[in-house]
Amino acid sequence: MENTTIIEFHHVKKKYDDDIVLDDVTFEMERGKFYTLLGPSGCGKTTILRLIAGFTEATSGEIFLDGKKVNTIPANKRKVNTVFQDYALFPHLNVFENIAFGLRMKKMKQAQIEVKVKEALQFVNLAGYENREIEQMSGGQRQRVAIARAIVNEPDVILLDEPLSALDLKLRTQMQYELRELQKRLGITFVFVTHDQEEALAMSDEIFVINEGKIQQSGTPIDIYDEPINRFVADFIGESNIVQGKMIQDFLVSFVGQTFNCVDQGMKPNEAVEIVIRPEDLEITPTEKGKLKVEIQSVLFRGVHYEINAIDDAGNNWLIHTTKKVIIGEKIGLSFTAESIHVMRHDETEEEFDKRLGAYMEGESNA
Amino acid sequence: MHNKHIRRIYMIPYALWITLFVITPIILVGYYSFFDIEGNLSIVNYQKFFTPVYLKMTLSSFWYAFLITLISLIIAYPTAFFLTKTKHKQLWLLLIIVPSWVNLLLKAYAFIGIFGKYGPTNYFLEWIGIGTKQILFTDFSFIFVAVYIFIPFMILPIFNALNELSPSFIDAANDLGASRWATFRRVIFPLTLDGVKTGCQIVFIPALSLFMLTRLIAGNRVITLGTAIEQHFLVTQDWGMGATIAVFLMLIMFIFMILTGKDV
Ligand SMILES: Nc1ncnc2c1ncn2[C@@H]1O[C@H](COP(=O)(O)OP(=O)(O)O)[C@@H](O)[C@H]1O
Ligand SMILES: [Mg+2]
Numbered sequence: 001m002e003n004t005t006i007i008e009f010h011h012v013k014k015k016y017d018d019d020i021v022l023d024d025v026t027f028e029m030e031r032g033k034f035y036t037l038l039g040p041s042g043c044g045k046t047t048i049l050r051l052i053a054g055f056t057e058a059t060s061g062e063i064f065l066d067g068k069k070v071n072t073i074p075a076n077k078r079k080v081n082t083v084f085q086d087y088a089l090f091p092h093l094n095v096f097e098n099i100a101f102g103l104r105m106k107k108m109k110q111a112q113i114e115v116k117v118k119e120a121l122q123f124v125n126l127a128g129y130e131n132r133e134i135e136q137m138s139g140g141q142r143q144r145v146a147i148a149r150a151i152v153n154e155p156d157v158i159l160l161d162e163p164l165s166a167l168d169l170k171l172r173t174q175m176q177y178e179l180r181e182l183q184k185r186l187g188i189t190f191v192f193v194t195h196d197q198e199e200a201l202a203m204s205d206e207i208f209v210i211n212e213g214k215i216q217q218s219g220t221p222i223d224i225y226d227e228p229i230n231r232f233v234a235d236f237i238g239e240s241n242i243v244q245g246k247m248i249q250d251f252l253v254s255f256v257g258q259t260f261n262c263v264d265q266g267m268k269p270n271e272a273v274e275i276v277i278r279p280e281d282l283e284i285t286p287t288e289k290g291k292l293k294v295e296i297q298s299v300l301f302r303g304v305h306y307e308i309n310a311i312d313d314a315g316n317n318w319l320i321h322t323t324k325k326v327i328i329g330e331k332i333g334l335s336f337t338a339e340s341i342h343v344m345r346h347d348e349t350e351e352e353f354d355k356r357l358g359a360y361m362e363g364e365s366n367a
Numbered sequence: 368m369h370n371k372h373i374r375r376i377y378m379i380p381y382a383l384w385i386t387l388f389v390i391t392p393i394i395l396v397g398y399y400s401f402f403d404i405e406g407n408l409s410i411v412n413y414q415k416f417f418t419p420v421y422l423k424m425t426l427s428s429f430w431y432a433f434l435i436t437l438i439s440l441i442i443a444y445p446t447a448f449f450l451t452k453t454k455h456k457q458l459w460l461l462l463i464i465v466p467s468w469v470n471l472l473l474k475a476y477a478f479i480g481i482f483g484k485y486g487p488t489n490y491f492l493e494w495i496g497i498g499t500k501q502i503l504f505t506d507f508s509f510i511f512v513a514v515y516i517f518i519p520f521m522i523l524p525i526f527n528a529l530n531e532l533s534p535s536f537i538d539a540a541n542d543l544g545a546s547r548w549a550t551f552r553r554v555i556f557p558l559t560l561d562g563v564k565t566g567c568q569i570v571f572i573p574a575l576s577l578f579m580l581t582r583l584i585a586g587n588r589v590i591t592l593g594t595a596i597e598q599h600f601l602v603t604q605d606w607g608m609g610a611t612i613a614v615f616l617m618l619i620m621f622i623f624m625i626l627t628g629k630d631v
Contacts, residue, residue, distance in 0.1 A: 084538070086536040090540075101540070102543035102544050
């Protein structure tokens with residue numbers, strides 16, 4: 001019987017000399033899903049991939065692939081293939097031989113290799129490019145060769161380390177679609193690394209947000225966007241307005257000197273919290289109808305919407321996304337619903353967070 | 368337009384140098400090769416070159432240069448490989464390079480002392496019960512000393528090639544299921560081949576025309592084209608024949624350069 005869990009990290013720690021790069025990382029990944037590791041540069045994303053691939057060993061903790069502990073199994077014995085950030089295509093081999101490399105290592109017959117390489121090239125829309133040299137290929141084409149070289153081995157897992165970062169915007173968007181399609185067709189688990197939150201939101205079944213060697217939050221793109229666990233996640237995923245506040249009691253929160261209804265519960269009375277409101281959840285109203293009164297500081301046209309920076313009487317900045325046209329210096333009101341107020345507790349672990357949200361879901365279904 | 372002029376002016380010293388010290392000597396050597404020992408214009412030197420004496424000498428030059436290059440390569444590649452893995456690799460590299468700054472003659476004389484009848488090597492052989500051996504003036508000592516002298520020049524380009532090799536190629540090979548040996552044979556070696564070629568050129572070409580060592584270490588038992596040229600110019604005074612051998616030596620070097628050229 002097949003395990004549904006394909007990758008598992010159990011309290012994995014990684015140190016370089018005295019630098020703690022990964023600190024007690026624990027997670028599970030299911031077979032056949034598209035996962036994204038998202039975080040700023042230097043947070044340890046590549047290190048996680050290198051641990052899965054077997055290029056480096058964990059300082060402590062356990063790593064399982066398909067239910068087997070693999071801590072000491074070398075990279076060439078793992079059913080995992082990597083698409084490297086710099087592609088790492090062999091410059092002395094042509095496209096065919098690059099893709100065939102893994103199959104040759106398995107001592108596959110030449111006739112079968114030819115069939116497989118051809119199939120892989122078709123998968124990445126490069127049919128007919130077998131005899132090209134690597135240096136004759138464009139950046140986008142090299143990218144596809146690197147993907148073909150990985151998928152041709154039919155691994156359990158494909159690791160992709162910021163594979164799209166070197167491509168221009170248009171090509172990148174196209175490749176995002178193609179990669180997602182490819183993953184669905186192949187049904188292989190993809191672990192995709194990026195520092196681009198839009199890319200992560202667009203592509204993933206599940207996102208792991210990482211900062212300073214720790215997983216901050218994991219969940220579907222919508223979960224993470226709608227219910228960020230802390231300031232870092234809220235800031236990193238999408239744009240947000242974050243203000244300090246106080247949880248008066250369940251469903252009642254106060255910030256910027258006023259009290260509002262909200263949908264959060266499970267905190268201590270009068271607990272200090274942080275409030276997140278997404279810029280697109282703020283609605284512009286006439287001053288007298290607004291919950292907040294602000295003065296417009298700047299307006300930027302972003303193509304689909306205007307990005308407005310406004311300041312309230314208490315001196316808080318508010319970022320607003322709207323399609324309405326406004327004038328700098330104008331006083332407006334801002335309105336928002338109870339649902340668009342997201343309350344975050346200080347130093348809440350992901351476990352506690354999930355528990356609190358779980359209780360809240362139950363409460364909702366009982367009602 | 369203006370830039371081109373300036374560039375031409377900069378080219379002048381270079382062109383002068385090349386003409387004076389490279390092209391003129393080659394033409395002179397070519398010119399002298401057409402005179403026999405009495406100073407008459409003839410092609411007798413070329414006919415002489417194709418007699419068994421000189422052909423054998425050419426072959427033996429080749430053979431020794433080949434052995435010296437091969438042995439240097441066999442020792443230098445793994446050495447360079449492990450050097451790139453050490454912590455203070457630049458320092459270790461420097462330690463290997465330093466002996467090449469010592470004058471060749473000094474090193475040769477040092478080896479005469481080391482390999483001589485009453486030198487430390489024989490003392491050691493005596494001590495372990497093998498007994499005194501004739502080490503100096505053998506093929507072994509000649510090749511040993513030549514390899515010792517040339518090996519830094521083989522290590523340096525190979526070290527550089529290995530050092531510049533991106534580690535992600537090795538990860539990629541590993542990732543695709545290659546064992547250590549397969550990674551070396553299929554990826555590391557082919558990608559450092561340019562360094563190997565450069566090293567072979569730097570060793571093979573001077574090894575072909577070695578002459579001091581042949582006398583000092585090999586006791587004239589090994590006669591190479593280099594020795595023959597020296598003898599003709601300094602001893603027999605047959606400059607024409609010496610020049611003819613030099614012409615062939617240059618031809619051989621030229622062919623070797625093309626064969627090991629980087630873009631072939
Ligand atoms: N081989 C190494 N030796 C020492 N430190 C390293 C090494 N590799 C990575 N690091 C450090 O580990 C941290 C995480 O690196 P990495 O996983 O590459 O981050 P990311 O891919 O998220 O940008 C960085 O601070 C980096 O400097
Ligand atoms: Mg990285």
